[in-house]
Amino acid sequence: MQQTFEAWITPIMIGGLILFMCFIIWDLARKSKAGKFGTIMLFIVLGAGILGYVIKVIITYVMESGGV
DSSP states (O other), X not given: OHHHHHHHHHHHHHHHHHXXXXXXXXXXXXXXXXXXXXXXXXXXXXXXXXXXXXXXXXXXXXXXXXXX
């Protein structure tokens, strides 16, 4: 029961955290009046950490499931 709950809740909570971090980046761009280019740069630079985590999860899944 607990393992099933953890298997479901972990991706949901991490996904929620990623969405919240995207909101924080957007809010930072809006409050600093970064403009279109500045907003894009904020998402690229600050979003790179999020992207790195997502890539790590995908690579781990592929390696554990037997590879490509």
